[in-house]
Amino acid sequence: MSTQRTGWFRPLWRSATGKFGLIVVTIVVLTALVSLFWTPFPAELANVDDRWLGPGWPHILGTDNGGRDMLTHIMLGARTTVVVAVGAAVISTIIGIALACLATLTTRLMREAMATLIDVLLAFPVLIIAAMLASIAGQSLWVVVFAVGIGFGVNMARVTRPELRRVLSSDYVLAGKAAGLTTTQNVLRHVLPNIAPVYIVQLSWSMGVAVLAEAGLSYIGFGASANDPSWGRLLAETQAFINIHPLAVIWPGLAISLTVLALNLLGDKLRETTDPTLSRRMVKSMPAPMPTVTA
Amino acid sequence: MIRYILTRSALLTGGLIVASLLIFLALRVLPGDVAQVIAGAEGTPEQVAQLREELGLNEPLPVQYFSWIGGVVTGDMGTSLITNTKVVDELLEKAEVTIPLGLMAMGVALVIAVPLGILSALRRNKMSGTALSVGAQGVAAVPVIWAGMVLILVFSLWLGWFRAQGFPRAGWEKPGDAFMALVLPAITIGIVEGAVLMRFVRSATLDAVTRDFVRTAAAKGLTRTQALLRHGLPSVGLSIITVLGLQVAGIVVGAVVIEKLFNLPGIGRMLIDDVGARDLPLVQGELLVLTAVVLLIGFAVDIVHRILDPRLREASE
Numbered sequence: 349m350s351t352q353r354t355g356w357f358r359p360l361w362r363s364a365t366g367k368f369g370l371i372v373v374t375i376v377v378l379t380a381l382v383s384l385f386w387t388p389f390p391a392e393l394a395n396v397d398d399r400w401l402g403p404g405w406p407h408i409l410g411t412d413n414g415g416r417d418m419l420t421h422i423m424l425g426a427r428t429t430v431v432v433a434v435g436a437a438v439i440s441t442i443i444g445i446a447l448a449c450l451a452t453l454t455t456r457l458m459r460e461a462m463a464t465l466i467d468v469l470l471a472f473p474v475l476i477i478a479a480m481l482a483s484i485a486g487q488s489l490w491v492v493v494f495a496v497g498i499g500f501g502v503n504m505a506r507v508t509r510p511e512l513r514r515v516l517s518s519d520y521v522l523a524g525k526a527a528g529l530t531t532t533q534n535v536l537r538h539v540l541p542n543i544a545p546v547y548i549v550q551l552s553w554s555m556g557v558a559v560l561a562e563a564g565l566s567y568i569g570f571g572a573s574a575n576d577p578s579w580g581r582l583l584a585e586t587q588a589f590i591n592i593h594p595l596a597v598i599w600p601g602l603a604i605s606l607t608v609l610a611l612n613l614l615g616d617k618l619r620e621t622t623d624p625t626l627s628r629r630m631v632k633s634m635p636a637p638m639p640t641v642t643a
Numbered sequence: 644m645i646r647y648i649l650t651r652s653a654l655l656t657g658g659l660i661v662a663s664l665l666i667f668l669a670l671r672v673l674p675g676d677v678a679q680v681i682a683g684a685e686g687t688p689e690q691v692a693q694l695r696e697e698l699g700l701n702e703p704l705p706v707q708y709f710s711w712i713g714g715v716v717t718g719d720m721g722t723s724l725i726t727n728t729k730v731v732d733e734l735l736e737k738a739e740v741t742i743p744l745g746l747m748a749m750g751v752a753l754v755i756a757v758p759l760g761i762l763s764a765l766r767r768n769k770m771s772g773t774a775l776s777v778g779a780q781g782v783a784a785v786p787v788i789w790a791g792m793v794l795i796l797v798f799s800l801w802l803g804w805f806r807a808q809g810f811p812r813a814g815w816e817k818p819g820d821a822f823m824a825l826v827l828p829a830i831t832i833g834i835v836e837g838a839v840l841m842r843f844v845r846s847a848t849l850d851a852v853t854r855d856f857v858r859t860a861a862a863k864g865l866t867r868t869q870a871l872l873r874h875g876l877p878s879v880g881l882s883i884i885t886v887l888g889l890q891v892a893g894i895v896v897g898a899v900v901i902e903k904l905f906n907l908p909g910i911g912r913m914l915i916d917d918v919g920a921r922d923l924p925l926v927q928g929e930l931l932v933l934t935a936v937v938l939l940i941g942f943a944v945d946i947v948h949r950i951l952d953p954r955l956r957e958a959s960e
Contacts, residue, residue: 464654464657465661467654467658468657468658468661468662468938469665471658471662471892471934471937471938471941472662472665472934472937473892473893473895473896473933473937474896475896475899476930476933476934479914479918479926479930480666480669480670480930481669482918483670483918483921483923483926484669484670556784560784560786563786563788563789564786564787564788564896564900567788567900567903567904568899568900568903568915569915569919570915570918580786583786583788583789583792587792587904590792590795590796590800591796591800594796597789597792597793597796598793600789601785601786601789601792601793604785604786604789605781605784605785605786605789606784608784608785608786609780609781609784612780612783612784613780
């Protein structure tokens with residue numbers, strides 16, 4: 349296990365898809381960081397004389413209907429994307445581990461109840477959760493973060509439950525128990541580090557879905573509000589001009605698709621390198637049990 | 644088999660009850676006074692109090708829940724706060740758009756995913772197979788709205804083959820027009836969902852190729868492809884049914900977004916509008932119906948799977 353944890357980077361980098369995934373994700377994160385203190389133009393700069401400029405200098409990707417620089421807004425959108433992806437990942441990790449622990453470590457009745465609850469919750473599309481949250485909280489980026497986080501938390505719980513069971517009955521956990529560790533100590537010291545690889549793979553995929561969900565939910569008005577620059581909002585704002593200025597729609601869509609593709613490919617590769625049963629089997633392309641999300 | 648259907652039905656009923664409870668509670672327990680939210684920031688305290696009375700929000704929660712769910716069971720899901728129409732009537736009217744759209748999208752997804760998935764598995768060591776599976780990965784990463792915008796741009800604005808927006812006022816009284824209005828939206832959802840489904844078909848096919856019975860058939864003189872088509876495909880079909888059940892939720896969600904993009908008067912756009920307008924009775928009903936559809940199809944898929952796969956049947960009896 350430990351050799352796998354230290355050596356995850358090299359196999360990823362060695363494959364073409366893993367390299368693509370790592371490079372694109374790094375670019376998105378760096379863009380988000382750079383946008384904190386530098387963008388080609390000020391975010392609020394809107395020069396009506398410069399409306400609908402094609403790609404060129406100084407507006408590399410052109411401008412939109414308000415004369416705002418597209419590249420600046422794509423860069424600011426990357427920030428939102430990173431916030432949503434990381435936020436959703438954090439929430440789904442907390443919910444996933446909590447639910448999975450409740451479904452494995454507690455009394456029998458509780459375990460059965462939690463298992464059923466997880467199955468029912470799985471049938472709830474993220475969009476439904478988002479609609480519930482949005483009908484109370486209104487339009488907000490947090491709706492996206494929480495909806496995806498909750499939706500994926502349940503999925504994480506389902507994926508981790510069997511894994512958790514397996515680890516709990518393993519020799520080293522027994523040995524830990526024999527050495528006098530409490531259940532909590534045992535879970536923290538032996539169980540969680542051992543289910544981490546499965547978890548990280550799931551997180552990579554869930555971040556991809558979070559990015560897609562942000563685009564869809566912001567488009568239908570459940571996500572980013574007018575103050576949040578986001579790729580989903582850019583799509584919604586430029587849609588009306590699609591016939592005259594298709595490029596304005598192409599850029600944000602391309603940014604979303606490339607980011608999601610990168611995260612999905614990373615997830616696939618991570619799965620291949622961390623799942624020992626997969627490499628033994630002939631079929632390496634088995635897609636993961638993806639939850640029903642999207643937008 | 645009967646025992647299985649009974650247990651599965653009990654689970655379905657339990658699932659529906661939990662779902663209704665969650666929807667009900669989420670809209671009441673979450674921070675934010677619903678009456679205040681509906682009245683808006685300018686709502687006077689008197690207006691808010693009156694709204695609370697009208698909505699029955701002063702009743703204890705269990706009373707509210709049972710009066711809602713009792714109504715749902717007898718086919719009365721309440722009345723819209725804004726238009727004053729019956730929620731059930733509204734839902735039935737919008738379903739005339741959403742159900743055909745969903746079925747057409749599913750058809751498109753299958754037409755794309757099954758042949759291409761099998762093809763890419765059979766040619767997995769050739770360029771064409773790799774290209775197909777890389778292409779599927781790429782399309783699966785595309786947001787449905789963006790796919791829709793690009794398709795509108797190409798097929799409606801540039802080529803002029805389809806109308807870009809709306810649904811004929813006459814509805815299904817003019818079936819041809821209604822059908823044509825749904826073609827492009829259905830293709831949009833179908834392409835993206837089909838790309839996701841294709842990956843599953845591919846892996847199911849790869850799995851079948853390595854099965855003993857396919858190998859035996861190949862050893863008896865069939866080519867690999869013949870052996871797969873005759874003996875392997877039935878088992879691929881079973882996994883496709885399962886995955887299709889999972890995809891339903893994806894198609895339902897896709898329909899919500901796409902109805903907004905194509906300006907179609909379906910349940911999805913209704914949900915978006917009603918959430919925006921905070922029309923609680925309608926939102927509650929729509930959420931319940933959408934969740935019920937997803938749960939019911941999951942149920943149906945499990946039963947069909949059970950009937951078609953003799954191994955599962957024997958295991959339960």
